[in-house]
Structure formats: structure tokens, C-alpha cells
Amino acid sequence: MVSRYDMRYLVFLRGIPGSGKSTFVRENNLEPYTISSDSVRLLLKPPVLSVTGRPAISQKINRRVWGLIYSIIKCRMEDGDFTVIDATNAGNADIAKYRKLVRTYRYTAICIDFSDIPLEIAKERNRKRPEYEIVPETVIDELYSIINRQKVPSFVTVIKPQKFYEKLRYKPADFSHYRKIHHIGDIAGNYTALMQYFACGLNDNDLYIFLGDYTGREVERAENIGNPENPEIIKFLLSIMCRENVILLEGDHERNFRRLEEGEKQTQISEFADTRYYLPEIEQAGITRNCVLNLYKKLKPCIYYKFGNRYVLVTHGGLSSLPENLVFVGAEQMINGVGEPEDAYMVAANFNKNTNENTYQVHGHRNPENLPIENGRTFNLCSEKEGFLRIVTLNRYGFHSQEIKIQKLTF
Template sequence: MRILLLLRGSAGCGKSTWIEKNGLKPYTLSADDIRLLCQSPIMQVDGAEGISQVNDNVTWKTLFNLLEVRMQKGEFTVIDATNSKTSEMNRYKEMCNTYRYRIYCVDFTDISIDEVKRRNANREVLKRVPEEVIDKMYSRFATQKIPSGIKVIKPDELDTIWMRMIDMSEYKKIHHIGDIHGCNTVLQKYLSDNGGMKDDEFYIFTGDYIDRGLENADVVKFLISIKDKKNVLMLEGNHERWLWLYANGCTGKSKEFELITKPALEEARIDKKDIRQLYRRFGQCVYYKYGDNVYLVTHAGLSTLPKNLSFVATDQMIRGVGGYNDFEKIAETFVNTTPDNVYQIHGHRNTKRLDTKVNDRVFNLEGRVEFGGELRCVQVDKNGIHTIEIQNEVFKTPEMQSEQTVTSSSVTDTIISLRANRYIQEKKFGNISSFNFTEKAFYDKVWDEQTTKSRGLYLDTLKGKVVARAYDKFFNINERPETKFDMLQYKLQFPVTAYVKENGFLGIVSYNEYEDDLLIASKSTLDSQFAQWFREMLYEKISADNIQEMKKYIKEHNVSFVFECVDMKNDPHIIEYPNSELFLLDIVQNDMNFSKYEYDTMVDVANQFGITTKEKAFEIATWQEFFDWYYDILEEDYEYDGRKIEGFVIEDSVGYMTKLKLTYYNFWKFMRSISHEAIRNGYIRKTSALTTPTANEYYAWVRKLHDVEDKDSIPRDICTLRRLFYKDKEKN
């Protein structure tokens, strides 16, 4: 099942012995075991053998690769490592969020350091570590805390985490409702025929709630309405993963869901947040007692009842033991290997169309309801076990329509709809208007097809065409549900490319036919101070001849050149550059549907005009490589090619874009706001926000500037303030 155990303790504290004692070795990933696979024991300076750690990059990549493979199947897993760093445990926590795992930390750190050193001295030579390693571990344990959200248990509390049988004998009746597959009418008929949902009866839904039927939205709405009831338990079926991906803004691989179920959910305006909350309610199995009998309920069926259900992979509960056609064999095995009072109820597979009662103690709830078959249910009460089958009369065998390409409306129609959108503002410059999302749209996070497109969008309202444009708005990692880090493995199509994100403001260059000149704009205006600074830098950095050639090229190809303008004179941001710079980010087609030149083509065009382009930094082939890279670059002291940068823009193989800001940038952006408040008031209201030594040192320094008599002499940009701070720090 989806349980991850992190062992936390120094080498020599007894973790491996505890694993062996509790029979957990088959479920354990051990860093030391992988180190020994990478390299045989090495001879040390004292003549003893030891485990080499020179291959730790490979070791940890391998461990996390293996862990991800296990998590994809919902395997119970133990991590045998010291887990002394908070950052290490946060990485596991991220993965647990992605794969819906419960995570525990088995804490061995209350064993005294003297006892650990004694045990270490008595270990076999190969596993013995220098005492300074133990000292280092205990120093970390004292300062590096276990992250919130990870439940801490002691080694003797292992039994508290296991799946346990619950007693449901207090309920008058237990309902087991089989595969629904988007058939709400027959579901409601079953409930109505049984007097509606009653508080003294319990309802178990066995999974596969969507796809194939005609009433997917109605089923989802109903499940959302009952998800918080204490007498309702819903299991996860194999179709529910598409719901999870959809609710997080990702596209799954199910054509049925994407072309039929998804449009129905969108038309019904079901809140994705409600769907996410529903999905989190889905269980893996039900194991309960009713009277003298015991019941095991899964989506797809197991071949026996193991001593510890927690050791069974969730994938086997959802997809079933064996192949799709083995359901009859697993029913036979179950009867032959379990006591006479143990029963199993499942759905998912029934290729031979057997009756609900497969044998004396196994019941199959898959009845082809979506194709005009029956909704199958099993009721358990004081009088025994009863099977009920209700014919479905609302069905249609769906013929999959070929995937359609969404075509945009005319620009004229778009202008009308943009003007009607209260979250979009228009600025007029003769026949050309800019459309940009409002501050309210930004702060209220009102992002839809129109607001994301209205970012540096310039339209000719007389002729109904795109004059200039930049990007559709794209978001930072973890800023939106679809860009949550744990969802990117589903969203990103590999390989992906990471480009250096320079730290300036956006500038757009296109062609203005009314003036036969370049249209030079910032994100939303032609006449702002930013647009003027951008114009000045453009003519400074690009020769007059190249400006004319660029104008000719833009006119002939109907494109916009999108720049990052780093203006250290007029508008220094967070990252300090030795000189002001212009970087061509992309060449974008002047069309409502976003498209742009390939990177190499863009570079070739830029070279014609002597323009510096954005830098391609990394090409990343797989999710695991991306995972490792992501955590590497978020280290506090990370530098790209020897310099501090704002972050990276990430583009996948089909053009999807996201971005991330690095730790250094985020820290000094925060300190910029601290600076303004401290200089103005001499203090800040929330000193608790200062969580690092550097933050506190800088705050102590910058607040003194409040007392400077000539306030106009105080620099306001963080680059200058930071430089002065470190200069004074060196003097002291």
C-alpha cells in the first residue's frame, strides 16, 4: 500500500537490525546496498575494509529512480538511510504528495551518542564508520528538523501504521456498489429503491465511476455531494487517475476521457478543486468485520488475504492480481486459501460475464453497466449476503469521434469578447489597441483562455488583425495546480529545455503600418517610461542599418521580436549585471494562436542583426533527470556558469512553458521589500520573517539608513544596497 517509512538515525544505531527483526528487508531501499552494487568494499588507510561513498551521485539517483518505480505501483517502501537533512526528507515528502503516500519517520535519534558509538565499535568491520561521522550526524539531528506533515513514530510503534480490520457490525446494512462508469440514473434507482442513503447503513463504492457512460458529470457531482459523509467509503478504480490529472490541469492518455468525459465535466462547470478533494477521499481497499464474517473489498480482486495488507501494492488492488482474464482463477484461489468466514467483493474485470456470485465467498460487481448491462450491488446485513442487479436503461455505445482541432474565432470577434471581459483592460493608440489582464485578474488568479492571452497583445481594431504580441501568460512552478511540481511529471513532455531567465522587463518590437516604422512597446503600452527606455536601448545596442533590416524582416514575415530589457541605469531589478543588456527571447508569429520560431532559427535570424539571444542552458531527457536538476539548482549557493541569475524558463517538446525563480533571487527580492520598509520606518513589523543569518545581518544594517539625514542620497535599488552591505561587512 501507499506507505513510505523513512528511518532516521546515525550509522550504528540499529536501523538495519530493526529492519531484519521486523521482516522488512524485501521492502527496503538501502543506500549502502546500492553503494556496494556500485563498488566493491575498498581498503582503507588502517587496513580495514569500508564502503566507498565516491559514487554517491549515482547511488542517490539510483535510489530515487527505484523509489519512483515503486511509488508508481503503490509499493510499501522503507528507506534505510540516516535522513539527517531536512532537505532530504522534503524530497521524499514531495514524492509522497505526488503519489498520495502516507509518510512516516521512524526516529532512532533518542538513542544516546555514547550508545551508538559503542554499537558502532561492535559492528562488523565493513559497516563500521569513523566516530566523527557519528558526531556529525548528531549535530545535524539537533539542528535539522523533521518537516511538518511527516508523522514521527518510535521503533517500537511500528504496529500503529498497518492496515487494520475495522468492525462495521453496528450498521444495519453494508452496501457494496460496483462499477458505475458514468451511469447515474441506474445508480440513483438503486439508492431510491433502498430508501435513499441512510445514516445507519454504510456505503462502499468499489471504483470506476467515470468513462463510457452518458452521465459522467452527474456521477461526479453526486460523489462530491456525499464525499464527506462518515458512512461512505469510495475506492479508487483504474479510471480515476484521469480525474486526478484533469483536476490538476494535465492531459492524460485516455482518448475516452479527453474526448467524452472531460467535455462533459467542463460543460457542467464542476470545480476542479472539488474534484481534487474527491480524489483524495478515494481509498485503496476495505477490510472489515461484520458479525462473525470478514470482508475484503478492492477494485479488482486479490488471490488471497495476506497477513499484512499493507505489504500489497496499491496497483494490485486497483488492477488486480494476475492478468485481466484471471479473475476466475483468483476467486478459486481465494476460497482455497482463506478461512470459511472470509469473503471477497470486487469489480473491474469479468470477461466471461459470470454471475455476481462467482463462488461461495467471492462476488464480482462488474456488470457492463455502461453498455446496457446491470449495476451490480452486494448487501451485507444480519440475515446474510444478498446480490442485487439493476438493468441500466440509459446508455449508448459511444463511437469515438476523431480528435478535433480547436479553431479560434476571427480577430474581430475576439476584440468584441475582450472588450466585454471585466478582467481585461484596453489601451488605445489610434487604430491599435493593447489588451492586458487587469491587476484584479492577477491578484484574484482569474486565468482563462482570454486573460492568459492578454499579455502584451496588440490588435488592429480597424482591420481586425494582430499587430504585435508576446507570450500567452505562463506560470511559475507551484504557482498553479497544473504547475505544481508533483504534477509536472504528467504535464511535461520530455525532453525539455531550460533557458536562462534574465532579470529585466519585457519589450516587444513589431511593425506599425500606419507610421511605416517599428512598433516598440512594453507589455501593455507604447508610450510609457518603460517603452521609452526600451526604445533608447534598442537604438543604442543595434546599429541603424540593422534596425532598418530588422524592420524589413518583421514586416515581411509578420512577426514580433520579444526582448528582455536589462536596464541597470533606469530600472535595476534583483540580479546585478555589469552593463545594461538586451536579450532576444523569441520571435513570435503575429497570430491569435501562439507560435514561435524554433530556437536555432531564432538565433540565426538574430545573428543577421547583431542581436544577443537568450541562452539555452540545459537539455533534460527524463523526469528523473529533471527531478534531480530541480533540487540541485534550488541550493542556496547555486550559480549558473559562475554567475547569479533570476532562474530558468522551461519549455517541453510540445511547447508547454513554465518557469522557476532561484533561491538567491527570491531571497533578495524579499529583502528589497524589507529594505523599503526599514528605511521608511526604521523597523519592520514582522521580524519573524527573517529566518537566516544573512537576512538578520542585512536588516540590522539597512535599518540604520532610516537615520540618515539626506534621505535622497539613499539608494533605492537592491543591487546598490546589497553591494554597500557586503562592502561594509568586509570592513567590519
């Protein structure tokens, strides 16, 4: 079972030609998520004649093929998409080259091992392939030897094909033991409003889910509200991020944090500032780059949980349905939501229509029509009014929503 913190997966299929990798992809309907090395070869170049006079997939373009595959995988990982690599992945180096991408984009790397297939069975299957797909048996022997000599890199978890859905199916966490669950909407630098809510601190018997967009936009905040209190917000999150009863989701404002991870040689947080979403002078507040990176690593794209007889999906952007397996939904859609910003009402209406009566959704991020907090079984915690913080709580009696209004901030 996938833990509540594992959502981004890069899956390597590892085995000799004829071991059943491509069949596994078809039988599990994974074609839309799979990058096949042979398919990319055929995209770049059609079959060529071999020295025997038979058509074959060209192996002389491998450098271009793997350069293209690496670029495609990087693009997918930037959006947090579930991705499968269908190739032999025989040598340690074939998988190790993705180590940096896995770390940068906070992925979990899984290897599905097909090495149990007997060599002669694989060769027999290979002979029955379309003529241009047949691999020389000497090549199969060499790949078989490499797989048996070399281990998969340590950052990758190895499983057998039959364990795929057991390992990668996202199941709801059961939070029924908590007294109350607090969903904290887009903070956007409103530290004062947040502290009004947490005047008595955090209760160990409660669960706190923060929906993202923690820092604010100084250039867009109203004059009667004051500048965003970003350093204070970040310090507060750093102080609570390791608590068992705190879950921090990722919002689109947190893209700045990723820039720190991507630009390891840079040292100034301000160098990664976007003109719209930035962290003003947080170094001067004593917040180091490593602190921000540690916070970033705690951020998750969603949480799906059970509380009594209710099931609740929490994302930053909002989804229009609850897929059978959330692993297949890209993190970018969870963070930015499906559709356009102005589709918030339609997203809520379709989620309510596409799910059963005991399934609920909580999200923030967008609300251009200034919808109320409660929209059927969807709760919108994005307030279009500056200086307001939306919160919804859930206990055994049901949901309760509130909107905290603050006066002009003082510093």
C-alpha cells in the same frame, strides 16, 4: 492501529550508524520493502581503499546514489507500494525532499526514530561491523549532532521502533452498528442505473462502499446504451464524498484523476484524457479541476471491515488471499487485482481456499467469463454486459445480490 483510510506508507529510519536500523529491518522481515543507501552504494561501486589502507564504502558517488534512490522510490510510490528507507536521514532536508511525492501519491510518511541509542553503544556496534562497513567515528559524531539539532519535517509522523506494528498494522474497521452495507459495483458512467438504485436517496443508518471505475468509456459503449453520463456521476460523487457513511474506492479508470495531481501546471482536465478512459467536457458541466482533485484525494485502495461475525475485504481488482497485514500489499494490486484479467475465477477460487469460512471478498474490475455475482465467498461486481450495474448488500441475515438493467439512456 491503521485507520481504514491509511494504506500507502513511506517509512524513514532515522538514526546514526550503529543505532540498530538495519537490525530492525531484518528482525521485522522488512528486507523486501526496504531501500538501503549503503546497499545502493555497493550496487554502483564495490568497496574502495581508504587513506588508512582499509576497504570502505565509497562516499564519492552520493549524488548518483541519492538520484537513483529517489527514482526507485518514485516508481514504487506510483504503484502504491509500502516502502522503507534505511539511511541516517539526519538532516531535515534529507526527508523534506520527498514531500512532493508524498502529497502527489497520497502517502502517509512515518519516521522511526532510533535517536535514543547512546552514542557510545552505537560506536561500539560500529566497530564490530565488517571492515568495509565501518563508519569513521568523526562522521558518527557529526551525524549525532545534526539529529539532535534538526527536527523531522512536519508532514512526517515520528514514532519509536516498538510502536511500528501498533501504528502500521491494518485492522478491520467494525461496521456492525450499521443497519445494512451496500457495495456498489463498477458504475462506468451508468448514472441512470445508479439513480434507479438511489431513488430514495441514502439512508444515514446504512454504509455505502463504491468500488471504483466511476467514469465510462464512450468509444466502447454499445449504441443502444448511449454515451456515458460522466459529468453526472462526478457531480453525484462530489455531493456525497464527505458523508461519514460513504467510502469511495479507487478503480483503474481513476488514473486520469492522478494525472491532474501530477501535472499541477496544467489547467484543462481534457489534456489528461486517456483515449480509452476520459471525462468528456466535464469543465462545461461546471466541474472544476480542484473539485476533481478533492474527489481523487477521497479514493482509497481498499476497505477491510467486520460486520457481526463476518469479515469482508473490498477492493476494486480482487485479491487471491487475505495477508496478515494489508499494508504490505501495493495499492496497484488492490486496484488492478492479482494476476491477469482472465484470472477472475482463479482469484475467487484461491481466495475461498486461502481464507476461513467467515471471511468474504467483494471486488469489481474484471469478469471476462461473465461469472455470476456470487462465487463462493467472493462477490464479483463487474458486469461484462453494458447497461448493468451489480450491487451486493449485507445485513444481519447475510448477503443479497442484485443486477440493475437500464434501457437506452436519454439526454
